[in-house]
Amino acid sequence: MARTADHGGGVRSIRVPIPDNPLGHTLVYVVDTDGGPVLVDTGWDDPDSWDALVEGLTACGTSITEITGVLVTHHHPDHHGLCGRVREASGAWIAMHAADSAIVRRTRDTRPERWFVYMEGKLAAAGAPEEHLAPLRAARARGSLPGFSPALPDREIVPGDLLDLPGRRLRAIWTxxxxxxxxxxxxxxxxxxGLPGHGRLFSGDHLLPGITPHIGLYEDPDDATLTDPLGDYLDSLERIGRLAPAEVLPAHQHTFPDAPVRVRELLAHHEERLGDLLALLGTPLTPWQLAxxxxxxxxxxxxPYGSRHIAVSEAEAHLRRLVKTGRAEAVTASDPVTYVAV
Incomplete structure (x- = not known):
């Protein structure tokens, strides 16, 4: 399969590999502007991924040194990972929504040990067994704590605003x-x-043609606010459905039309999944037991061990939604806390 594709109208894409990941690759988009090419996302920070990006840009008729800016759909490393190298090679600006920029700053500033303590506490509260918690404690005791320093954005993507891209009309939508x-x-x-609909949508991971993105809890060691990520996602889906773009250009898999149809499928999928979880909650379960x-x-x-963290976070996000909508509740005085259908 070709590594690059021309989508017409001054938009091309590059398949940038994600190492050891079933998703396979991130679709990095190259958008021509009167001020020079701009990227939508960059891909994972890995030597092979970097080589694929550089070679792909050459195949698209430009080069890494000509990139003037990067628009980051979200902070995850398969989207934001190569931003720092792109900026070093080209002097490009990096733009991101303020909420994800705050996560990048927190990731850079928080000592890795703090993350281990936080994750251990969260998993214990979710009912994780001792055999799952022990490796976290052992890693902290050994001092084998990885450092992670993603590139700081230098511009903010403001929802509703037209972005400063000469010769293009690209508007940010918070999802x-x-x-x-x-x-x-x-x-x-x-x-x-000439496809019918309203323009084209770079959808990041929000709207994908054949899979659903992970919806877990927003992680912040210093903020105990009870957020509702699944509720946020469902509301954001409906907003995109009303927009009715002619074509969706996602960050994974392939481009596709009929965004409202895909939105309806995803809304139905999550409602069915919430119903399945309610059936499981006929007896009280911890988030770990539910997962x-x-x-x-x-x-x-x-x-795998690490993927179970993600699974439990997704279970908790669904529990939050069920509690918020009055379909489940926490069992009083349970420790670790269990939930039951209402």
């Missing part, structure tokens, strides 16, 4: 859920092939 500061970018220009019983792409016993 929280997958992350608190996820944005989609709406190219308010006639579709180059063990939820339907995943493989049996729980085969889910």
């Amino acid at each position: 929280p859920g997958h992350t608190p500061g996820h944005v989609c970018l709406h190219l308010e220009e006639e579709h180059p092939a 063990e019983r939820m339907e995943w792409n493989r049996p729980w016993e085969e889910i």
